[in-house]
Amino acid sequence: MTLLDVQNLWVKFPTRQGIFDAVRGVSFTLGKERLGIVGESGSGKSMTGRAILRLIRPPGIVEADYIRLEGTNLLDLTEKQMRAVRGQRISMVMQDPKFSLNPVMRIGDQIMEAYLLHNRAGRADARKKSLEMLEAVSIRDAERVMRAYPHEMSGGMGQRIMIAMMLIPDPKILIADEPTSALDVSVQRQVLDIMDALVKERGMGLIFISHDLNLVAEFCDRVLIMYAGRIVEVCDADRLHDAKHPYTRGLLNSLPRLDHPRDRLEVLQRDPAWSDAPSVGTQE
Amino acid sequence: MALSENQTERRPRAPLAPWLKSILVTLSSIAVTMLGLLLITFIIGRVMPIDPVLSIAGERASKEVYEQVYYELGLDKPVIVQFFYYLSDVVRGDFGMSLLNARPVSEDIRRVFPATLELATLGVIMGIVLGVPLGVVAAVRRGSWIDQLARVVALVGYSMPIFWLGLMGLLVFYGILGWVGGPGRLGIFFEDIVPTRTGMILLDSALAGEWAVFRDAFSHIVLPASLLGYYSLAYISRMTRSFMLEQMSAEYVTTARVKGMSERAVIWGHAFRNIRVQLITVIALSYANLLEGSVLTEIIFSWPGIGSYITTALLSADMNAVLGGTVVVGLIFICLNIFSDLLYRVFDPRAK
Ligand SMILES: Nc1ncnc2c1ncn2[C@@H]1O[C@H](COP(=O)(O)OP(=O)(O)O)[C@@H](O)[C@H]1O
Ligand SMILES: [Mg+2]
Numbered sequence: 203m204t205l206l207d208v209q210n211l212w213v214k215f216p217t218r219q220g221i222f223d224a225v226r227g228v229s230f231t232l233g234k235e236r237l238g239i240v241g242e243s244g245s246g247k248s249m250t251g252r253a254i255l256r257l258i259r260p261p262g263i264v265e266a267d268y269i270r271l272e273g274t275n276l277l278d279l280t281e282k283q284m285r286a287v288r289g290q291r292i293s294m295v296m297q298d299p300k301f302s303l304n305p306v307m308r309i310g311d312q313i314m315e316a317y318l319l320h321n322r323a324g325r326a327d328a329r330k331k332s333l334e335m336l337e338a339v340s341i342r343d344a345e346r347v348m349r350a351y352p353h354e355m356s357g358g359m360g361q362r363i364m365i366a367m368m369l370i371p372d373p374k375i376l377i378a379d380e381p382t383s384a385l386d387v388s389v390q391r392q393v394l395d396i397m398d399a400l401v402k403e404r405g406m407g408l409i410f411i412s413h414d415l416n417l418v419a420e421f422c423d424r425v426l427i428m429y430a431g432r433i434v435e436v437c438d439a440d441r442l443h444d445a446k447h448p449y450t451r452g453l454l455n456s457l458p459r460l461d462h463p464r465d466r467l468e469v470l471q472r473d474p475a476w477s478d479a480p481s482v483g484t485q486e
Numbered sequence: 487m488a489l490s491e492n493q494t495e496r497r498p499r500a501p502l503a504p505w506l507k508s509i510l511v512t513l514s515s516i517a518v519t520m521l522g523l524l525l526i527t528f529i530i531g532r533v534m535p536i537d538p539v540l541s542i543a544g545e546r547a548s549k550e551v552y553e554q555v556y557y558e559l560g561l562d563k564p565v566i567v568q569f570f571y572y573l574s575d576v577v578r579g580d581f582g583m584s585l586l587n588a589r590p591v592s593e594d595i596r597r598v599f600p601a602t603l604e605l606a607t608l609g610v611i612m613g614i615v616l617g618v619p620l621g622v623v624a625a626v627r628r629g630s631w632i633d634q635l636a637r638v639v640a641l642v643g644y645s646m647p648i649f650w651l652g653l654m655g656l657l658v659f660y661g662i663l664g665w666v667g668g669p670g671r672l673g674i675f676f677e678d679i680v681p682t683r684t685g686m687i688l689l690d691s692a693l694a695g696e697w698a699v700f701r702d703a704f705s706h707i708v709l710p711a712s713l714l715g716y717y718s719l720a721y722i723s724r725m726t727r728s729f730m731l732e733q734m735s736a737e738y739v740t741t742a743r744v745k746g747m748s749e750r751a752v753i754w755g756h757a758f759r760n761i762r763v764q765l766i767t768v769i770a771l772s773y774a775n776l777l778e779g780s781v782l783t784e785i786i787f788s789w790p791g792i793g794s795y796i797t798t799a800l801l802s803a804d805m806n807a808v809l810g811g812t813v814v815v816g817l818i819f820i821c822l823n824i825f826s827d828l829l830y831r832v833f834d835p836r837a838k
Binding site for chain 1: 736737738740741742743744745746747748756759760762833834835836
C-alpha cells in the first residue's frame with residue numbers, strides 16, 4: 203500500500219548566479235516500509251524531506267507533478283490544511299536535539315503542545331499521553347523529564363524526547379533526517395532501535411535520511427542513492443552490494459569493511475555525466 | 487569516649503544553598519558598585535577647582551569665618567575620614583545644601599526626579615509598545631515594506647538631532663496645529679490644584695480624580711514623551727529585529743512548524759520566548775538612557791526634571807547638586823541592572 207507518492211520533485215533557490223536546483227526531478231514512493239535516502243552532504247536529502255512537508259521557505263521554490271499522501275496532492279492544499287498534515291500525518295525528527303528542542307520551554311510543555319495541536323483534549327489528558335509516550339521511548343523517570351529543560355538532557359535522551367514528541371499525534375509517516383549523526387556512537391544504536399520498534403508497531407512509513415551507507419543498508423528495506431539533487435540508483439538494502447551505479451559503488455568502496463580489510467580506502471571519483479543523467483524512476 | 491570524640495569531630499561546613507549564594511553575590515556586587523560610584527563622586531568633588539568654603543562663606547569672607555566653615559565641613563580631617571563622613575551623609579539621603587538656593591539637594595531631587603520618571607516611563611512604554619511588534623514583524627517579513635519602513639524609522643531616530651526634532655515638533659504640533667500643550671508640565675490655570683503625592687502629575691491627578699488636570703498634563707507630556715519614545719523605539723525595534731532574525735533561523739522553529747503550528751504561534755509562542763531575556767536588557771538600557779539622557783528634551787520643553795536640574799547646577803558650579811544628581815542617576819542604573827539580572831534568571835532556565 204502506497205502512503206506517499208512523489209513525482210518529479212524540484213527544489214529551487216534563486217541565487218545571484220541564477221537558479222540553483224537543490225533537488226532535480228526526484229520521484230519515489232513510500233509504503234509501510236523503511237526507505238533510506240543516502241548521499242553525500244549537499245546532495246539534496248534534507249531538502250527532499252522538507253519539501254514533502256512543504257517547509258521550504260521563500261524564496262525557495264518547490265515544484266512537482268504531485269506529492270500524494272494517501273491519494274491527496276499536498277501541493278493543492280492551503281497552508282491551513284497543510285498544518286493539519288504536519289505533525290498529525292507526516293512528522294520529522296531532525297539532526298541535533300540540542301537545537302531542535304526549544305531551550306526555554308519545559309520538555310513536558312513541548313510534548314503536550316504537539317498532542318494538543320491535533321487533539322481536542324484537556325491538559326490532564328495530554329499529560330497522561332505524554333508520560334506514556336516518554337515511557338514508550340524508554341525514558342524511565344518520565345515525570346522528572348517532563349519538568350526538565352532541554353539543556354538538562356543528554357543527546358540520546360534529547361533525541362528520544364524528539365521521537366516521542368513527533369510520534370505523539372500518531373502520524374503515518376516519519377521523516378528522520380540524520381537522527382543519530384549528532385549523537386555519541388554509544389547511544390546511536392539504542393535510539394535507532396527505539397525508533398524502529400515504534401515505527402513497526404504503529405505500521406508507519408519511515409524515510410531515513412543519512413550519509414552513512416552502512417547504517418542505511420543495515421537499517422532500511424530499500425535505499426535511494428542521491429547525487430547532486432538526483433536519485434542515481436534505487437535498490438533493496440540487502441542487495442546494495444550488487445549496486446551498479448559507479449557512484450554507489452564508489453560509496454561502497456570508500457567504506458571501511460571488517461570482512462575485507464584494505465590498506466587504503468578508495469577516493470570517490472566523480473563523473474560529471476552522473477549529475478546530468480535523469481533521475482531513476484520509481485521501482486515498486 | 488570514642489563516641490564523644492566522634493561527635494566533636496569537625497564536620498565540613500555546610501555549603502550555602504545556591505539561591506542564598508546568588509543573592510549574596512548580587513548584594514555584594516551592588517555594594518561594591520555603589521561604593522565605587524560614591525568614591526568617584528567624592529573624588530570629583532575634591533579635585534574640582536571650586537573651593538567649597540568660599541562658595542559657602544562668600545568670596546570676601548574674613549579669615550575667621552573661613553576657618554569656621556572649614557572646620558564645619560570637616561576639611562581639616564584626613565581624606566579617608568572625609569570620605570566616611572560623605573558616605574554616612576549619602577546613606578542618610580543627605581547630599582548637602584544646594585549653593586544656588588540654599589535648600590537641601592535631596593529635597594530638590596525629590597521634586598525634580600518624579601518629573602523625569604514620568605516622562606521617561608511614558609517614553610519607554612511607547613518605545614516598547616511600538617518598537618517590539620515593529621521589530622518582530624520586520625524580522626519575520628524580512629525585506630517587505632514594513633521592514634523597509636522600520637529601517638527608515640530607526641535611521642531617522644539614530645541620525646536626527648533630538649533638539650531639532652523637538653523644536654520642529656513644538657513648532658508643528660503646538661505652534662501651528664495647536665494639538666498639544668506647550669513647554670512645561672501644566673498650563674498655568676492648572677497648577678497647584680492637585681496635592682502632590684507621587685510627584686508625577688498624571689498619577690496624582692488621576693488619584694485625585696481631577697480629570698481636567700489630567701488632560702492638561704497629558705497634552706503637555708505627550709510631545710516630549712513621544713520624542714523620547716521615538717528614540718527608544720528606534721533602538722528597541724532594531725534590536726528586536728536582529729534578535730528575532732537569529733531565532734527564526736533556529737532549528738527549534740522548524741520543529742514547531744513540523745508539529746503543525748500556525749506561523750503566529752511559532753513566532754510568539756516559540757521564537758519570541760527566546761528573545762525575552764535579551765529584550766529585557768535592551769529595554770532596561772533604553773529606560774536608563776531616557777532617565778539620565780533626556781537633558782536636551784527637558785531643556786527644549788522646559789521640563790523641570792533631573793536632567794535640566796543637573797545641567798543648571800553644573801553651569802552655576804553648584805557641586806553638591808551636581809554630585810547628588812549624579813549619585814541618584816547612578817543608583818537608577820544599578821537598580822535597573824539588578825532588575826534585568828533578576829528577570830534574566832526567571833526567563834532563562836539555563837541561567838540557574
Ligand atoms: N536557502 C538556500 N539557498 C540556497 N541554497 C540552499 C539553501 N538551502 C539549501 N541549499 C543548498 O541545497 C543543497 C542541498 O541541501 P541539503 O538538502 O540540505 O543537503 P543534504 O543532502 O546534505 O541534506 C545544498 O547544496 C545546499 O547548499
Ligand atoms: Mg541534511
